[in-house]
Amino acid sequence: MPLDTSAYSLALLRVDGRRWNELRRIHAQIRTQAAADGSSYLEMGHTKVMCVVTGPSEPGPRRGTAGAGAAGASKAVAEVAVSVVVAGFSSVDRKKRGRNDKRNLELQSTIANALAASLHTHLFPHSVIQVSLHVLSQDGSLLAALINAATLACVDAGIPMTDYVVACTAGSTSTYAAGDESADPLLDLNHQEEQELPGLTVATLGESDRVAVLVCESRVQVGRLEGMLAVGVDGCKQVREILDRVVRDKGKRMVLEGTVAKGEGLEDMDLD
Amino acid sequence: MAPNQHVLLSPAELAYLHEALSLTPPIRPDGRAPTQFRPLVAETEILPGTNGSARICFADGTEAIVGVKAEVERTRGYHGDDEEEGGEEKREQEREGQDEWVELTVEIPGYREDDASTAFLAAMLSEALLADGGFAKKLWINRRFHWKLFLDIILISPPLSYPLPLLSLTTHLALLSTRLPRLKSEGDEDPFFDDDWAAAPYLYPQGTATTRPPITLLVMAVGRNIIFDPTKEELAVADVVLAVSVGEAATDASSTKGKGKAPGRSLRLLSVRTVDPPSRVTPPGVPNATNSAYGIAASAQKQPEARTVEAQAVEGVWRAPRGGAKPAVMAALVQKVLERGGVADEVLDALDAVELG
Amino acid sequence: MPITITAPKAVRPSYAAADNASDDSDSDASSDNGAADLEGDIPMASSRRKEDKSYSIVTPGEVITDDPQWMRGHGTFVSPSTSAIVSSVAGTITRTNKLLSVRPLRARYTPEVGDLVVGRIVEVQAKRWRVDVGASQLASLPLSAINLPGGILRKRTETDELQIRTFFAEGDLLVAEVQQLFSDGGAVLHTRSLKYGKLRNGVFVAVSGMGGGSGVVRSRRQVWTMEAANGAGPLDIVLGVNGFVWISKHVETPEALIAETKSATTGITNLEESVSTTMYSSQNDRIGVETMREISRIRGVVTALVENGLRVDEDMLVRGYHEAVEMAMLGEGPDDIYLGGERGEQLAAALTGV
Numbered sequence: 001m002p003l004d005t006s007a008y009s010l011a012l013l014r015v016d017g018r019r020w021n022e023l024r025r026i027h028a029q030i031r032t033q034a035a036a037d038g039s040s041y042l043e044m045g046h047t048k049v050m051c052v053v054t055g056p057s058e059p060g061p062r063r064g065t066a067g068a069g070a071a072g073a074s075k076a077v078a079e080v081a082v083s084v085v086v087a088g089f090s091s092v093d094r095k096k097r098g099r100n101d102k103r104n105l106e107l108q109s110t111i112a113n114a115l116a117a118s119l120h121t122h123l124f125p126h127s128v129i130q131v132s133l134h135v136l137s138q139d140g141s142l143l144a145a146l147i148n149a150a151t152l153a154c155v156d157a158g159i160p161m162t163d164y165v166v167a168c169t170a171g172s173t174s175t176y177a178a179g180d181e182s183a184d185p186l187l188d189l190n191h192q193e194e195q196e197l198p199g200l201t202v203a204t205l206g207e208s209d210r211v212a213v214l215v216c217e218s219r220v221q222v223g224r225l226e227g228m229l230a231v232g233v234d235g236c237k238q239v240r241e242i243l244d245r246v247v248r249d250k251g252k253r254m255v256l257e258g259t260v261a262k263g264e265g266l267e268d269m270d271l272d
Numbered sequence: 273m274a275p276n277q278h279v280l281l282s283p284a285e286l287a288y289l290h291e292a293l294s295l296t297p298p299i300r301p302d303g304r305a306p307t308q309f310r311p312l313v314a315e316t317e318i319l320p321g322t323n324g325s326a327r328i329c330f331a332d333g334t335e336a337i338v339g340v341k342a343e344v345e346r347t348r349g350y351h352g353d354d355e356e357e358g359g360e361e362k363r364e365q366e367r368e369g370q371d372e373w374v375e376l377t378v379e380i381p382g383y384r385e386d387d388a389s390t391a392f393l394a395a396m397l398s399e400a401l402l403a404d405g406g407f408a409k410k411l412w413i414n415r416r417f418h419w420k421l422f423l424d425i426i427l428i429s430p431p432l433s434y435p436l437p438l439l440s441l442t443t444h445l446a447l448l449s450t451r452l453p454r455l456k457s458e459g460d461e462d463p464f465f466d467d468d469w470a471a472a473p474y475l476y477p478q479g480t481a482t483t484r485p486p487i488t489l490l491v492m493a494v495g496r497n498i499i500f501d502p503t504k505e506e507l508a509v510a511d512v513v514l515a516v517s518v519g520e521a522a523t524d525a526s527s528t529k530g531k532g533k534a535p536g537r538s539l540r541l542l543s544v545r546t547v548d549p550p551s552r553v554t555p556p557g558v559p560n561a562t563n564s565a566y567g568i569a570a571s572a573q574k575q576p577e578a579r580t581v582e583a584q585a586v587e588g589v590w591r592a593p594r595g596g597a598k599p600a601v602m603a604a605l606v607q608k609v610l611e612r613g614g615v616a617d618e619v620l621d622a623l624d625a626v627e628l629g
Numbered sequence: 630m631p632i633t634i635t636a637p638k639a640v641r642p643s644y645a646a647a648d649n650a651s652d653d654s655d656s657d658a659s660s661d662n663g664a665a666d667l668e669g670d671i672p673m674a675s676s677r678r679k680e681d682k683s684y685s686i687v688t689p690g691e692v693i694t695d696d697p698q699w700m701r702g703h704g705t706f707v708s709p710s711t712s713a714i715v716s717s718v719a720g721t722i723t724r725t726n727k728l729l730s731v732r733p734l735r736a737r738y739t740p741e742v743g744d745l746v747v748g749r750i751v752e753v754q755a756k757r758w759r760v761d762v763g764a765s766q767l768a769s770l771p772l773s774a775i776n777l778p779g780g781i782l783r784k785r786t787e788t789d790e791l792q793i794r795t796f797f798a799e800g801d802l803l804v805a806e807v808q809q810l811f812s813d814g815g816a817v818l819h820t821r822s823l824k825y826g827k828l829r830n831g832v833f834v835a836v837s838g839m840g841g842g843s844g845v846v847r848s849r850r851q852v853w854t855m856e857a858a859n860g861a862g863p864l865d866i867v868l869g870v871n872g873f874v875w876i877s878k879h880v881e882t883p884e885a886l887i888a889e890t891k892s893a894t895t896g897i898t899n900l901e902e903s904v905s906t907t908m909y910s911s912q913n914d915r916i917g918v919e920t921m922r923e924i925s926r927i928r929g930v931v932t933a934l935v936e937n938g939l940r941v942d943e944d945m946l947v948r949g950y951h952e953a954v955e956m957a958m959l960g961e962g963p964d965d966i967y968l969g970g971e972r973g974e975q976l977a978a979a980l981t982g983v
Contacts, residue, residue, distance in 0.1 A: 031735075033329075033333055033335060033428065033429060034333045034936075035332060035333020035334065035429060035432065036333065036429060037735075037737060038735075046320075046321070048319070050428060052381075052428065052429060054430070055737075055765065056737065056765035057737075057765055058761075058765070058766055058767050076813075078765075083381065083382075085379055085381065085426065087337075087339060087379070087424050087426055088339070088341070088377060088422060088424035089319065089321065089322045089325070089339030089340070089341045089422070089424050090321075091321075092321065093343075094341040094343060094422045094424075096377060096422075096424075098385070099384065099385065120706070120717060123814070124765045124766075124814070125813040125814070126766055126813060126815075127765045127766055132381050132428075132430075134337075134426060134428060136319060136337065136339075137319055137320075137321050155688070155689060155718075155719050156719075156734075156735065157735070157736070157737075158718050158719070158720070158733035158734065158735050158736030158737070159718070159736075160689075160704060160706070160717035160718050161689045161690075161717055161718075162689070162690065162706070162715075162717065163689055163690030164688075164689060164690060205690075206690040207690075244688050247688050247719045248686055248688060248719075250734070251684070251686040251688075251719060251720070251721075251734050252684050252686060254734055254938070255684050255686070255721070257938050262684060262685065262721065264685060264721075264722055264723055264724050280749060280751065280799065280800045281800055281833075282749070282800045282801040282802050282827075282828070282829075282911065283800070283801075283911045284801075284802075284827075284828070284829035284830065284911045284912075284913055285802065285829075285831075285832065285833060287911075287912075287913050288829075288830065288831065288832065288913055288916070288921075289832075291913075291916070291921075292921050292925070295918055295921070299918070299921050299922055299925050299966075300925070301832055301925060301928060302925070302928065302929060302932065302967070302968075302969060303925045303926065303928075303929045303966030303967040303968060303969075304967050304969070305967070308632075308967065309632040309633075310969060310970075311633045311634075311635060311969060311970035311971075312632075312633075312634055312635075313634075313635050313636070313637050314634050314635075314636070314637075315636060315637050329637075331936075331969060331970070554800075555798060555799065555800065557911040557912060558795070558911055558912075559912050560910050560912045586912065587915065588912045588913035588914060588915065589911070589912045589913075590911075618632055619632050622632045622633070622634045623634070625634070626634055626636075627636070
């Protein structure tokens with residue numbers, strides 16, 4: 001048990017010294033790669049991911065089956081294509097993962113759906129937005145970190161969207177078996193906690209309560225679900241604020257350096 | 273082997289580039305000297321969960337990350353655990369490495385692992401590493417166990433130009449920054465190590481006369497000019513392109529006795545591979561004489577003459593290079609890489625100067 | 630030193646520690662000061678917001694205004710629930726009369742009617758070409774939209790369709806103007822002017838792929854000829870609005886040729902006949918070494934401007950070029966053309982300082 005229940009109830013501190021509602025250290029940068037349309041680097045605790053976005057651009061030659069048919073192949077909205085590469089050195093034990101294993105495909109499709117929910121794909125028909133994610137180090141909350149990094153990179157690429165898609169994990173201090181009635185929900189699980197305790201990943205659209213992604217792969221009692229969800233959504237709000245700050249600071253720096261012209265405010269305008 | 277990215281350039285651009293690179297001295301599109309490399313940004317030990325790691329970004333935005341992890345593995349083929357006489361000295365003499373102890377994988381976005389070009393890159397990089405036969409020896413723990421080294425090389429950006437030199441330099445740096453835990457056990461017993469990471473020695477201890485990991489450089493020739501660190505535009509007009517792997521020989525105390533130290537390192541050529549330049553698949557330009565869009569008069573020309581005109585080289589018109597490279601040119605290329613105080617020396621010096629950690 | 634390896638630029642520490650006391654586990658140790666810190670944080674936070682307003686930077690999902698008198702432009706959308714104007718990209722606000730739009734900090738080129746662009750042919754289809762202009766879709770160049778040699782009034786025949794590759798083949802570069810836009814945003818180009826057409830005798834640089842802000846700016850003059858130093862002849866510069874730049878040795882413009890031959894020939898159609906012979910040539914003229922050197926130098930200036938975040942337009946480029954020539958003079962003479970890395974930073978500093 002990573003979370004020695006007796007110790008937790010004494011000081012209410014988790015293994016890494018956090019309280020139940022504290023996020024890990026988040027460090028994010030955008031425009032990490034000059035040649036790409038959009039790029040970002042994100043660390044949530046020890047989970048480190050990099051993202052590169054290309055597009056919207058012309059889709060390549062039609063590969064694979066001709067099932068879609070020549071006529072119906074181009075859709076009226078942009079397609080979001082996600083690829084996730086998990087480095088062999090990302091976990092404690094070196095493990096080589098194939099590109100086509102089920103877990104990877106599921107991650108890719110979840111992230112693509114999450115982004116498509118927010119990006120204004122109707123503005124770029126007949127094009128494709130390619131999102132490449134690289135996982136350099138894993139310590140829990142992988143899906144959440146990937147979604148956050150992908151959002152940041154899309155913002156950097158200037159792709160119009162409704163709002164940031166931000167994600168976070170939440171768990172419960174008691175396992176299903178223990179059936180502890182007074183269990184607390186936990187915010188932002190690390191690898192140890194993810195393995196031992198029930199948890200879920202939730203992604204929201206900005207600071208609203210609208211949920212874009214909800215993934216729960218462990219057994220959890222229904223009564224606890226609402227608490228975990230509430231904590232997760234609250235965590236997402238905090239994450240959004242942090243990511244927003246990163247984007248703003250970068251924008252300010254660009255204005256200061258003269259790369260981008262200063263904008264015009266609304267206040268100094270003549271209302272006639 | 274096939275080039276990674278087909279570069280699309282018009283025949284007029286190709287003709288211009290070729291002409292500019294054939295001059296003495298060659299005028300490169302970005303104005304560099306023939307032996308000048310583009311500036312690059314490098315950092316090491318960026319991943320605390322690995323034994324060694326490095327990241328290099330080229331000025332054009334291509335980026336690669338290499339992570340090295342080591343695991344203890346039982347040595348196959350060792351039978352019997354009888355205590356032999358001779359003890360330590362005999363054990364040291366038996367110290368030998370096997371190539372299977374190093375596993376190298378390359379990940380390039382957009383390409384599958386079993387793609388031909390990816391497999392070739394991985395093979396070239398690991399071949400250079402194991403060529404001198406000394407590397408695997410470093411992984412020997414005792415007769416029953418050894419370190420299995422995993423090198424995972426990831427190219428972050430899509431391959432804009434042939435990625436071999438970038439991956440090779442990043443691997444070199446990652447290996448320089450690799451540390452293995454300090455061995456505390458003795459003899460052939462089950463190994464156990466010092467928990468203190470600060471006490472872990474480097475795989476390539478600095479300042480001692482051991483070999484250095486190899487580097488692979490891409491070098492091309494246009495006419496008589498030898499050009500290093502080519503961009504994709506320069507590769508598109510190359511006559512010959514070689515991938516040269518260079519290692520550093522261990523400096524023997526005996527060899528420098530009485531000679532005085534010559535400047536530069538003693539380099540060893542590990543491998544030379546020809547790379548198919550993308551120039552061969554470029555479409556030829558059409559000289560004005562046969563260009564039917566060139567005025568009305570041209571279209572009335574008879575067809576048979578057009579064939580002979582195409583065979584001759586017309587000034588200002590691009591023609592894909594045909595045939596192979598002269599041995600003299602290839603020898604000159606290799607010589608330029610290896611010369612003392614030359615390019616390979618400077619690259620190794622610069623990599624050494626990168627602060628570890 | 631043939632190779633320079635630099636350490637990466639230091640990055641500012643993460644924001645989590647500063648902003649939100651609950652984010653950083655380290656501050657947990659000083660949790661008894663937590664209350665005081667939070668109190669202290671609030672005035673800082675509001676002053677930061679005021680600072681933000683002065684830069685007018687907005688991020689996706691941020692409400693710009695809910696005043697109904699504004700109309701929304703690019704980079705914004707109307708939130709269905711509150712009917713307020715919300716930004717959809719990260720960028721700066723621009724307003725023209727009552728039109729509010731947000732210009733993103735960085736975005737791909739979006740074609741507008743009338744833009745002068747440099748493009749590369751990537752596909753040849755039955756009666757048109759598909760051109761890469763760096764936008765989200767390939768642009769179209771119909772066969773009917775180009776000048777055929779032999780004059781404007783020449784009838785297009787089936788032979789032209791069969792020989793379509795003799796005009797433009799895959800990989801060719803051309804300069805064209807955006808004539809109209811499809812409903813999905815794709816551009817339709819035309820080269821129906823003697824100043825448009827196939828490009829040769831020079832080099833190509835792509836600005837948009839190198840991370841420079843908004844890259845090439847729409848300015849007064851996108852195409853001009855400039856005098857080069859060190860014994861080179863005049864050079865043509867074409868700054869495509871889409872960030873593709875073409876630098877070449879000056880080719881006599883067809884207008885100039887017309888003027889020369891005006892007296893000798895009769896009739897308009899004959900004039901254009903003689904002039905259009907070089908229009909689709911892919912054979913370079915003889916170019917001198919000095920010209921090639923100066924072309925490389927200007928290319929270096931463009932790259933240096935982009936890498937250091939400066940805008941690329943006629944004024945900056947001309948000034949940058951003169952600065953580069955001077956730097957070379959002070960350095961190793963006219964042969965010294967390299968402007969990457971530190972030299973580029975030196976150049977940028979000299980330009981912004983002036």
